[in-house]
Amino acid sequence: MPGLTLVEMMDAALSGELKAMYIMGENPVIADPDQAHVLEALSALDFLVVQDIFMTETASLADVVLPAASFLEKDGTFTNTDRRIKRVRRVIASPGEALPDGEIVMRLSRLLGVDADYPSASDVMDEMAMVTPQYGGVSYARLEAEGELRWPCRNADDPGTPILHTEVFTRGRGAFTPVDYEPTPDRVTADRPLVMTTGRHLWNFHTDTMVSRSEGLSELNDHGYVEMRAADAAALGICDGDRVEVTSKQGSVETEARVPRRGGPKPGVVFMPFHFADSPANRITGTDLDPTAKIPELKVTSVRVRKVSGA
Numbered sequence: 001m002p003g004l005t006l007v008e009m010m011d012a013a014l015s016g017e018l019k020a021m022y023i024m025g026e027n028p029v030i031a032d033p034d035q036a037h038v039l040e041a042l043s044a045l046d047f048l049v050v051q052d053i054f055m056t057e058t059a060s061l062a063d064v065v066l067p068a069a070s071f072l073e074k075d076g077t078f079t080n081t082d083r084r085i086k087r088v089r090r091v092i093a094s095p096g097e098a099l100p101d102g103e104i105v106m107r108l109s110r111l112l113g114v115d116a117d118y119p120s121a122s123d124v125m126d127e128m129a130m131v132t133p134q135y136g137g138v139s140y141a142r143l144e145a146e147g148e149l150r151w152p153c154r155n156a157d158d159p160g161t162p163i164l165h166t167e168v169f170t171r172g173r174g175a176f177t178p179v180d181y182e183p184t185p186d187r188v189t190a191d192r193p194l195v196m197t198t199g200r201h202l203w204n205f206h207t208d209t210m211v212s213r214s215e216g217l218s219e220l221n222d223h224g225y226v227e228m229r230a231a232d233a234a235a236l237g238i239c240d241g242d243r244v245e246v247t248s249k250q251g252s253v254e255t256e257a258r259v260p261r262r263g264g265p266k267p268g269v270v271f272m273p274f275h276f277a278d279s280p281a282n283r284i285t286g287t288d289l290d291p292t293a294k295i296p297e298l299k300v301t302s303v304r305v306r307k308v309s310g311a
Helices: 006-015 035-044 101-111 121-131 140-146 215-220 230-235
Strands: 020-024 047-052 064-067 076-079 084-088 148-150 194-199 225-227 243-247 252-258 269-273 301-309
Touching (some): 084 140, 121 140
Parallel strands (some): 020 047
Antiparallel strands (some): 084 148, 243 252
16 A cells, blocks of 8 residues: 655644654755644654754654764665666764664664564675566675676676667657646735745755765855845845845745846746755745645745845
8 A cells, every 4th residue: 555755744643643753864854845834743743763864953853863874884885866886885983873774774673573684785685686676686796896787687697777778768668648737726926926946056965964064065055045036136125145034825934135146046936945954945835745746846835035134
């Protein structure tokens, strides 16, 4: 039976249908839409466990925090978006009581009566190869000898698949499904005449849990802002560097205005990166979901922007 998406889990926690959560390596307090809703939902749980490498905004709400090892502190593999499978190796010891994710999960499994015993990450990959046809020919021995493989790699004689689609697609000529356009429920109004869209920086990642601890990367940008087109900013009496308040039907967030001399968002559109806890864009995004994909509408939020103080 299909489970719930993360946004649906928050709704279920708030209604009392979901009693506990075990969150690994995620920070929904910053990453998920409608921050007030997320905070209320997590607080409504009977029991919350967070497994992470740092004390995140979400971990600070947990009943139990399980300290995990970072990628430099454990053996394993990464599978890239281009299907490239690469080995990673432990280079430093984990601090304190931090453990690799696999070790934590095995210890919990044993406490719950499940016999989980994988002596090494290589044994986990062997089981993956046994039960996942696209990984059938992947092993640590091959990765050590060949450097990398790309799935599908179905058996020990398969060299892997550098290019997935060459002469034909994997499912024939493709599958097309016509859909009717449905406008966003969150429309601009006289009170909220701008559309806010959210996104990432090249040099920040997700909720900034790791990047914020890097001096070099933090020098590029260490705080939140809203970027506006010059004409939209001028109409509101806003200059580059001013403190502004961005308000949606979910609430408000105060941040810095950035007004590039040229370019910027399209007229009527403002942009906020969602990485930063000092002015979290997702405090004011909504929880409307696409009915099929169940993806929240993070890219379209009607807002108003007003100047709070000068630069």
